[in-house]
Amino acid sequence: MRTEQEEIRLMKGNEAIAEAAIRCGCDGYFGYPITPQSEIMETLMDLRPWESTGMVVLQAESETASINMVYGAAGCGKKAMTSSSSPGMSLMQEGLSYIACAELPCVVVNVMRGGPGLGTIQPSQADYYQSVKGGGHGDYKLITLAPASVQEMADFTMLAFELAFKYRNPALILADGIIGQMMEKVVLPPYQARMTEEEIRRKYPWATLGKLRGQKQNIITSLCLLPEEMEAVNLHLQAKYRQVEQNEVRYETLHCDDAEYLIVAFGSTARVCQKAVETAREQGIKVGLLRPITLYPYPSEAIARIAGRGRGVLTVEMSAGQMLDDVRLAVNGAVPVEFFGRLGGIVPAPDEVFEALKTKLIKENV
Amino acid sequence: MNIIDSANLVYRKTPVMTDLTMHYCPGCSHGVVHKLVAEVIDEMDIQDKTIGIAPVGCAVFAYKYIDIDWQQAAHGRAPALATAVKRLLPDRYVFTYQGDGDLAAIGTAETIHACNRGENIVIIFINNGIYGMTGGQMAPTTLDGMKTATSPSGRSVPLNGYPLDMTKLLAELDGTCYVTRQSVHSLGAVRKTKKALRKAFENSMLEKGTSVIEVVSTCNSGWKMTPDESNKWMVENMFPKYPMGDLKDR
Numbered sequence: 194m195r196t197e198q199e200e201i202r203l204m205k206g207n208e209a210i211a212e213a214a215i216r217c218g219c220d221g222y223f224g225y226p227i228t229p230q231s232e233i234m235e236t237l238m239d240l241r242p243w244e245s246t247g248m249v250v251l252q253a254e255s256e257t258a259s260i261n262m263v264y265g266a267a268g269c270g271k272k273a274m275t276s277s278s279s280p281g282m283s284l285m286q287e288g289l290s291y292i293a294c295a296e297l298p299c300v301v302v303n304v305m306r307g308g309p310g311l312g313t314i315q316p317s318q319a320d321y322y323q324s325v326k327g328g329g330h331g332d333y334k335l336i337t338l339a340p341a342s343v344q345e346m347a348d349f350t351m352l353a354f355e356l357a358f359k360y361r362n363p364a365l366i367l368a369d370g371i372i373g374q375m376m377e378k379v380v381l382p383p384y385q386a387r388m389t390e391e392e393i394r395r396k397y398p399w400a401t402l403g404k405l406r407g408q409k410q411n412i413i414t415s416l417c418l419l420p421e422e423m424e425a426v427n428l429h430l431q432a433k434y435r436q437v438e439q440n441e442v443r444y445e446t447l448h449c450d451d452a453e454y455l456i457v458a459f460g461s462t463a464r465v466c467q468k469a470v471e472t473a474r475e476q477g478i479k480v481g482l483l484r485p486i487t488l489y490p491y492p493s494e495a496i497a498r499i500a501g502r503g504r505g506v507l508t509v510e511m512s513a514g515q516m517l518d519d520v521r522l523a524v525n526g527a528v529p530v531e532f533f534g535r536l537g538g539i540v541p542a543p544d545e546v547f548e549a550l551k552t553k554l555i556k557e558n559v
Numbered sequence: 560m561n562i563i564d565s566a567n568l569v570y571r572k573t574p575v576m577t578d579l580t581m582h583y584c585p586g587c588s589h590g591v592v593h594k595l596v597a598e599v600i601d602e603m604d605i606q607d608k609t610i611g612i613a614p615v616g617c618a619v620f621a622y623k624y625i626d627i628d629w630q631q632a633a634h635g636r637a638p639a640l641a642t643a644v645k646r647l648l649p650d651r652y653v654f655t656y657q658g659d660g661d662l663a664a665i666g667t668a669e670t671i672h673a674c675n676r677g678e679n680i681v682i683i684f685i686n687n688g689i690y691g692m693t694g695g696q697m698a699p700t701t702l703d704g705m706k707t708a709t710s711p712s713g714r715s716v717p718l719n720g721y722p723l724d725m726t727k728l729l730a731e732l733d734g735t736c737y738v739t740r741q742s743v744h745s746l747g748a749v750r751k752t753k754k755a756l757r758k759a760f761e762n763s764m765l766e767k768g769t770s771v772i773e774v775v776s777t778c779n780s781g782w783k784m785t786p787d788e789s790n791k792w793m794v795e796n797m798f799p800k801y802p803m804g805d806l807k808d809r
């Protein structure tokens with residue numbers, strides 16, 4: 194019934210995540226409905242993977258429960274995931290802090306909507322701070338991937354699991370309502386078998402699968418009462434984050450080789466900016482686009498390098514300017530860094546971005 | 560007499576208990592319940608098939624004393640963890656061990672919904688009527704008039720509401736199969752609690768639903784009484800509100 198082949202389909206970003214999860218051998222999904230990402234769990238319930246791959250899909254009583262179910266599953270060395278949108282993500286922050294400290298691998302998807310508060314169901318990128326600056330308590334980081342297409346929703350589901358297990362760290366797919374809802378062509382990966390318990394025991398000896406005779410007990414915990422020990426835990430985490438920063442920075446550039454001006458944008462905003470860059474190029478303005486794919490670790494060096502050769506940077510976001518901080522830190526005063534953003538669920542139009550480029554950046558340099 | 564000779568052996572510490580000295584106050588019920596859980600695991604020969612979920616509360620270090628695989632949950636979230644563990648490892652015995660603050664205050668939603676889904680897990684509920692770990696503050700189960708650090712003149716119903724009988728509530732849910740209330744203040748009570756624990760662990764392979772064992776317990780430091788006074792106080796004051804026995808067995 195299942196083919197080993199890749200499949201080409203037209204589907205929503207949310208549906209692509211569900212398909213990719215089953216195909217990459219995910220063991221368990223736990224979630225709570227919220228627009229604009231409910232299609233993820235709806236698709237899973239429709240596909241009934243418990244009958245094919247054995248994957249467990251469960252609707253929890255809240256996002257607090259979902260993320261803690263993910264903790265339980267991940268503690269057993271299983272591939273576990275959840276998804277939500279902004280208000281639900283706020284509820285998950287406690288769990289994410291525990292998961293990060295207990296060093297459990299898992300995948301979390303946030304299809305962002307406009308806030309604060311209950312806000313709007315329209316797309317937004319205003320959870321950037323929450324995602325990459327902590328969100329919950331304590332010094333921890335989530336490996337954060339920002340898809341800009343339906344294809345990347347599928348690809349990053351697999352990549353997120355890969356990175357989560359590589360570093361024993363939660364990985365976040367930070368999408369927005371546009372990427373979740375829009376339909377595009379997507380090449381779905383072939384099916385990968387779920388790991389057997391023997392494989393899990395071999396690869397993840399820390400997993401709580403039951404203490405076998407002669408083995409020592411496995412304990413998944415984030416508790417460490419002695420401050421000296423807790424500092425050691427923190428230093429270990431920090432060393433791991435330095436590794437992540439060294440190895441996992443991902444970004445994409447467009448027309449950056451000769452760029453005098455640089456636009457930095459992620460997710461669907463980068464797609465809008467791409468159009469603005471084309472318009473500018475048609476008018477002879479040398480503009481390039483850098484799209485961070487990993488928001489943590491952040492492509493600071495690339496931004497510094499490309500921006501350093503030019504005359505200014507425009508950061509474009511669907512927020513009041515959150516990633517802007519990281520762009521400014523990267524550029525470190527070398528050239529002016531300006532911002533254009535729309536808030537509360539409004540998607541910037543390409544001509545607005547082009548206007549902002551001209552009025553905020555180019556004019557100042559004249 | 561050679562006491563090492565197995566024929567002369569009258570008592571043996573179960574090897575499922577570690578040799579660590581417990582951090583519990585002398586007289587606290589936690590230690591006794593830990594031992595009973597370990598003995599049941601030993602007697603059922605399921606040490607390699609049991610996964611415990613520890614709470615936030617005095618029993619946060621349960622994993623130090625019972626030699627099995629453990630996950631330590633955030634405050635109140637143990638039933639959510641247990642749900643996922645059991646769903647992904649259905650042939651494993653999965654139990655949570657929670658205090659009254661953990662289970663009946665901050666974790667009320669997780670507890671009710673795990674029980675309502677009829678997760679095939681065991682929930683061990685230590686009801687000492689107080690927040691032991693944080694220094695004796697009022698719990699949802701604190702009795703009317705009972706003095707605690709946050710109800711220094713005694714719990715007052717107009718201010719704090721009524722003591723919550725969570726176990727009675729859980730017995731009402733279709734998802735629970737076995738709900739019982741026990742204690743460990745006397746030899747007979749200890750034996751009964753052990754029997755209840757055994758039955759609950761056995762239930763978890765019968766796909767009957769959730770088993771809940773409340774152990775009405777003492778917290779002599781929190782209550783500011785001697786262990787002996789605590790036991791008497793518990794029988795006189797806690798038992799009328801939280802009566803012993805099975806609330807449900809199906």
Ligand SMILES: Cc1ncc(C[n+]2csc(CCOP(=O)(O)OP(=O)(O)O)c2C)c(N)n1
Pocket residue numbers: 615616617618634657658659660661662685687689690691692693698778
């Ligand atoms: C989110 C959160 N809130 C509060 C606390 C502080 N806290 C730790 S244990 C506890 C109550 C424990 O009481 P109980 O569950 O009755 O268990 P006991 O210590 O009496 O065994 C509280 C409030 C915490 N650790 N986490």
